[in-house]
Amino acid sequence: MTSMQIFHPLQTLSLTQLQRRQSAKWQRYGKDILPLWVAEMDVPLAQPIIDAVQNAMEMGDTGYGNGDAYGEAFAEFALARWNWTVDPVDTFAVIDVLTGITEVIAQISGEDVPVVITPPVYGPFEKYVTRMGRKLLHAVLTPEGRLNPETLETAFAAIKKARTGGIVLISNPHNPTGVSHTRAELEMLSALATTYGIRIISDEIHAPLQMPGHEFTPILTVTGAESAIVVTSASKSFNLAGLKAALVVGGPPSRADLNALREGHVHGASHLGVISHAAAYHSGGPWIDAVIADLNTNRHLLGDLVAKHLPGAHYFLPESTYLAWVDCRPLQLAGDPAQIFEEQGKVAFSPGSFFGDEGAGHVRINFATSPTILTEALRRAGSVLLAR
Ligand SMILES: Cc1ncc(COP(=O)(O)O)c(C=O)c1O
Known part of the structure; x- marks a missing residue:
């Protein structure tokens, strides 16, 4: 990477690469469902972390x-x-x-x-x-x-x-x-x-x-x-x-x-x-600054996508984290929104009820992913409304 190129950690990994991961986020659901639920990020690791762990492995320092x-x-x-x-x-x-x-x-x-x-x-x-x-x-x-x-x-x-x-x-x-x-x-x-x-x-x-x-x-x-x-x-x-x-x-x-x-x-x-x-x-300072810059882009993109595909839902613009809270009650879906989006739209968000009874009717969207995946996820959620 030359000094003129800006590192975009959230735009680096393809869907195919991410689907090879064995972690909960990518394995809990089948490949036909886009996973934007548990708090894992779709990023490559910061190089100093890779170096430190690799060094320990090479030394057998385990x-x-x-x-x-x-x-x-x-x-x-x-x-x-x-x-x-x-x-x-x-x-x-x-x-x-x-x-x-x-x-x-x-x-x-x-x-x-x-x-x-x-x-x-x-x-x-x-x-x-x-x-x-x-x-x-x-x-x-x-x-x-x-x-x-x-x-x-x-x-x-x-x-x-x-x-x-x-x-x-x-x-x-x-x-x-x-x-x-x-x-x-x-x-x-x-x-x-x-x-x-x-x-x-x-x-x-x-x-x-x-x-x-x-x-x-x-x-x-x-x-x-x-x-x-x-x-x-x-x-x-x-x-x-x-x-x-x-x-x-x-x-x-x-x-x-x-x-x-x-x-x-x-x-x-x-x-x-x-x-x-x-x-x-x-x-990891420079790496996390690059992640924050990408998350900032994504939180605004997600706001636009919610307005476009889930009109009426209330989006809480996040001040921190990569987890966005969306009140879907105005959509008047016939059941738990996360379950409906998963079954009918093939996209997995966290159900609001996971955060207590007060969260019923909401979903939490993990936006630590690429703008491409985020855009497709919201298109899928919106398709549920169009099919009604
Ligand atoms: C607020 C909060 N606390 C704790 C955890 C889990 O942390 P740990 O895996 O270290 O127990 C999470 C995971 O998403 C979290 O969001």
Whole structure:
């Protein structure tokens, strides 16, 4: 590639190449269905990641992980991207974000402590928390898909009344509405949490993928939220979900909790996972900037395609992530929109109900694909309406 050529990661791989992948996104459905569902991206990997993993394979360096490489690489990235100073001492590598969240919940609270989530939100939050035997409270988002002070306060007040103490688990930025919580919104959350004695856990897995004009606010930089605990990973933004690793990040008030987590572990994240994620954070900056530029083009293209092929549906223009939330209720389809688009249109989106009852009638579209595939996917969805 010459210096004059611009790298377009989302335009590099053909459908035939993508269909050879063995991952869930490309194998769950038959070849006749275009898959725009689970959060994997249709991109080639960043070269520094390939080099780091290849090097490890050539050395046979495939044993157990060791040391703080993940935390150190994340600290470097957080400072460069968000001017956020993280002390690697306050980090701890875990297998993946969901496991990390459950481990943090179990560490910081007793079994009678309930967890508040903010639906529609990433479905496994509810599943994992419920499986832990925890009571779950819903602080439903506003109609705009943003944190809602009223529902949060209602949930927090109920917890205070029960005198159990509580936890609020947020997706920052928010999957599936694509909202980048503003500093003011997070200050509101932090103030309410302080008032009602609630501890914050912030899932920041989508943080690096900010669209132009929007910013990621790390919860640990928000006034009053110093005792929050973050669980994050390079897996979404660098397409590394198959190379398992994630990171718990705390501040000084959480040191005892992180030490206890560390002591309870022998091995956590996969060694190759840490090697690949650390390479991503160290050297993946230019690659991710190119991905963001392509995602920015795609989010506007998708808005136009929804208007053209699904007129009346409401498109939430994503502020971050590569996941777009579309309210299909105005289309008055006779059933679950995702199921109808899949069966009749041969295109797979994530059903809104995966994100809680509040998501019924919506679909989530993964637009981390080529403009060609995106255009064909929406044409297929639109064909369902034309056939009515
Ligand atoms: C908000 C959020 N958290 C967690 C995950 C899953 O992360 P992991 O595979 O590290 O458990 C996802 C995957 O899409 C996600 O969107």
